[in-house]
Amino acid sequence: MSTSSGKSPFGDGKRRPRKKSASPEAKNLDEEGLVVSPSAEVPAKGLKTPAPAKSARKSKETAPSSKFLPSRGLALGGWMAGLALLALGLVSLWWINRELGRDPKILSSASVLFSSISCPTPQAMGRDAFLEEVRYIGHVDQELNLLDPSLPSILAAAFRSHPWVAEVERVEIFPGTTRLGQPKAGKVEVKLRFRQPVLRVPLEGETLPGEPAEREVDPLGTLLPARPAFSGVPTLATRRQGLPPTPGNMWNDTIVQGGAKVAGELAKAGILERVKGLRSVGAGWELETAKGPVFWGRTPGFETAGEPPVAEKCRKLGQWLSAPVDTSSPDLSKAV
Numbered sequence: 001m002s003t004s005s006g007k008s009p010f011g012d013g014k015r016r017p018r019k020k021s022a023s024p025e026a027k028n029l030d031e032e033g034l035v036v037s038p039s040a041e042v043p044a045k046g047l048k049t050p051a052p053a054k055s056a057r058k059s060k061e062t063a064p065s066s067k068f069l070p071s072r073g074l075a076l077g078g079w080m081a082g083l084a085l086l087a088l089g090l091v092s093l094w095w096i097n098r099e100l101g102r103d104p105k106i107l108s109s110a111s112v113l114f115s116s117i118s119c120p121t122p123q124a125m126g127r128d129a130f131l132e133e134v135r136y137i138g139h140v141d142q143e144l145n146l147l148d149p150s151l152p153s154i155l156a157a158a159f160r161s162h163p164w165v166a167e168v169e170r171v172e173i174f175p176g177t178t179r180l181g182q183p184k185a186g187k188v189e190v191k192l193r194f195r196q197p198v199l200r201v202p203l204e205g206e207t208l209p210g211e212p213a214e215r216e217v218d219p220l221g222t223l224l225p226a227r228p229a230f231s232g233v234p235t236l237a238t239r240r241q242g243l244p245p246t247p248g249n250m251w252n253d254t255i256v257q258g259g260a261k262v263a264g265e266l267a268k269a270g271i272l273e274r275v276k277g278l279r280s281v282g283a284g285w286e287l288e289t290a291k292g293p294v295f296w297g298r299t300p301g302f303e304t305a306g307e308p309p310v311a312e313k314c315r316k317l318g319q320w321l322s323a324p325v326d327t328s329s330p331d332l333s334k335a336v
Contacts, residue, residue: 110145110146110147110175110176110186111143111144111145111146111186112143112144112146112185112186112187112188113142113143113144114131114135114140114141114142114143114144115128115131115132115142116187116188117131117155117188117189117190118187118188118189118190119131119159119189119190119191119192120191120192120194122164122165122194122195123194123197123227124227124228125164125227130162130164133162134158134159134161134162135158137158137161137162138154138155138157138158138159138161138162139158140154140155140158144188146173146174146175146176146186146188147175151173151188152171152173155171155188155190156168156171159171159190159192161248162248163195163222163223163224163225163246163247163248164194164195164224164225165192165193165194165195166193166194166195166218167192167193168190168191168192169191169192169193170189170190170191171188171189171190171191172188172189172190173186173188174186174187174188174189195218195222195224196218196219196267197216197217197218197224197233198216198217198218198219198233198234198260198263198264198266198267198272199216199217199233199234199235199236199256199259199260199263199278200214200215200216200233200234200235200236201214201215201216201217201235201236201240201251201256201259202214202235202236202238202239202240203215203239203240203241203243204239204240204241205241211226212226214235215243216233217251217256217260218260218264219260219261219263219264219265219267220250220257220260220264221250221251221253221256221257221260221261222248222249222250222251223243223244223246223247223248223249223250223251224247225247226247232272232273233263233272234263234272234275234276234277234278234287234288235276235277235278236255236256236259236277236278236279237277237278237279237280237288238255238279238280240253240255240256255280258280258285258299259278259280259285261299261300261301262278262285262287262296262299262300263275263278264300265300265310265313265314266287266314266317268314269311269314269315269317269318270318271314271317271318271321274289274290274321275287275288275289276288276289276290281295283298284296284297284298284299284333285297285298285299287317289321290321291320291321291326291329292329293329294317294320294329294330294332295329295331295332295333296313296332296333297313297332297333298333304333306335307333307334307335308332308333308334308335312335313332313333316330316332316336317330317332
């Protein structure tokens, strides 16, 4: 049906305005005023427009290879630079160490003589004689290299081998330095704990000319080096034999070891000098003092049931020795 006459095609007799045809540019605008392709489909309101799919061929041609990623190349370059710096540092350290080793000033400050070691000395023995014996027994060179990392252990073993040394507590190495061209000598300090004589043991039989007829032991019964003078050490009442071949070894004799244990406890209590001698009596010990004999009891560590502890025995003995009035000697093996 033709509608050119302007009549309504709906048969209501009303004229309706004719819609203007949109221009080609207006047809290409969407609801938001954006230009769209005539062939593009306008999505429904509220839906996102899907991105146009790229062809597989174009994606394959434009995707960069993982081998040529910039981040991987930078990481590889960083590793190579780090390795180069590490190698340069090692070479530099090697060269510096070599040059320092050639410098006579550095060499003179990095070495000391064994005789210059700072350390305590045992009783009745000079420092030079003690250090010479330590060096001889330990087979250590006279000149010490302070830069040797094994030097502390070498010195500790050498001092520990001396019969007067009970423990090497510390070995400190102080390498020399050079400031303003003036070398400062290094030094070595050694801290020691010595064995303490607590009992004199008379030897059975004749001794060779020049050898002492009595020897000393420490609280463990270890034979100590002979020394010319004895002071403040009680004497074992019976002569013994089986002398160890060299000082520093334990005297394998139950009487010597038992007497040494008793004397060691008296030394801890500070009353050893007030005891003149020890005698083995049956299973126990008798102490000889200026005020008379005192029965001690069994060897420390082998007490019977009900026997007072060592500390109580030493306390009672000290009180009796210090009492101004002479009283009967106490029996230290019995509890009061």
